[in-house]
Amino acid sequence: MKVDLVVDARYKSCPGPLLALAEAVSRASPGQVILLLATDPGAPSDVREWASNVGHRVLNVEKVGDTCQIYVEVSR
Amino acid sequence: MPKISIVVSSDKIDKVFPAVVLATTASTMGWEAELFFTFWGLLAIKRGYEVKEVSLDHKHFEGKLREAINAGAMPDWREMLKQGKKAGKLKVYACSATMKLLGIREEDLIEDVDEVVGAATFLSRAKDSEVNLFIS
Numbered sequence: 001m002k003v004d005l006v007v008d009a010r011y012k013s014c015p016g017p018l019l020a021l022a023e024a025v026s027r028a029s030p031g032q033v034i035l036l037l038a039t040d041p042g043a044p045s046d047v048r049e050w051a052s053n054v055g056h057r058v059l060n061v062e063k064v065g066d067t068c069q070i071y072v073e074v075s076r
Numbered sequence: 077m078p079k080i081s082i083v084v085s086s087d088k089i090d091k092v093f094p095a096v097v098l099a100t101t102a103s104t105m106g107w108e109a110e111l112f113f114t115f116w117g118l119l120a121i122k123r124g125y126e127v128k129e130v131s132l133d134h135k136h137f138e139g140k141l142r143e144a145i146n147a148g149a150m151p152d153w154r155e156m157l158k159q160g161k162k163a164g165k166l167k168v169y170a171c172s173a174t175m176k177l178l179g180i181r182e183e184d185l186i187e188d189v190d191e192v193v194g195a196a197t198f199l200s201r202a203k204d205s206e207v208n209l210f211i212s
Contacts, residue, residue, distance in 0.1 A: 012149060012150075013149055015097055016149075016151050018101065019104060022163060053107075054105060
């Protein structure tokens with residue numbers, strides 16, 4: 001998957017990963033894909049909720065060791 | 077757009093922190109968010125006042141909490157508040173009655189405060205909130 005930007009929010013507790021992602025998304029352009037790295041166990045569901053509220057798309061979530069890799073497509 | 081209104085009446089970090097987490101997260105989700113600081117909560121938004129103490133019952137966690145904040149694992153609540161305000165519609169209100177009680181003037185408040193208001197003003201703005209919380 002083509003990734004335009006990686007946001008490394010590992011070892012940050014909630015809502016750190018989501019806030020880091022939201023800030024990156026606010027500077028990104030529609031169509032870009034951001035990969036969020038997070039170890040907070042609440043991050044995948046938080047990101048899904050956030051994305052459905054503000055209109056972005058979660059493309060995929062993978063767990064590699066302790067790290068969740070969350071791919072988000074900027075939609076607007 | 078959903079709305080959350082939170083009354084914060086404590087200056088302890090374990091009370092202020094979750095209130096700001098919820099308001100800021102709501103704001104980044106496109107919600108409206110209102111924080112109303114009253115009584116000891118008002119101290120948290122006083123310029124130069126450091127919110128660092130943990131509630132007495134859990135005092136032994138204070139060092140651990142400070143370590144997490146210093147290490148960047150937990151965000152700084154003031155930075156979070158700024159991000160919430162920048163991201164959307166997060167308003168910070170100071171309670172007019174307690175300002176008088178604690179001898180705090182408007183110019184003593186941090187710059188993130190939007191307005192000094194009374195109970196009726198807060199109620200009229202909070203009445204259409206889907207989520208209303210009182211954190212003390």
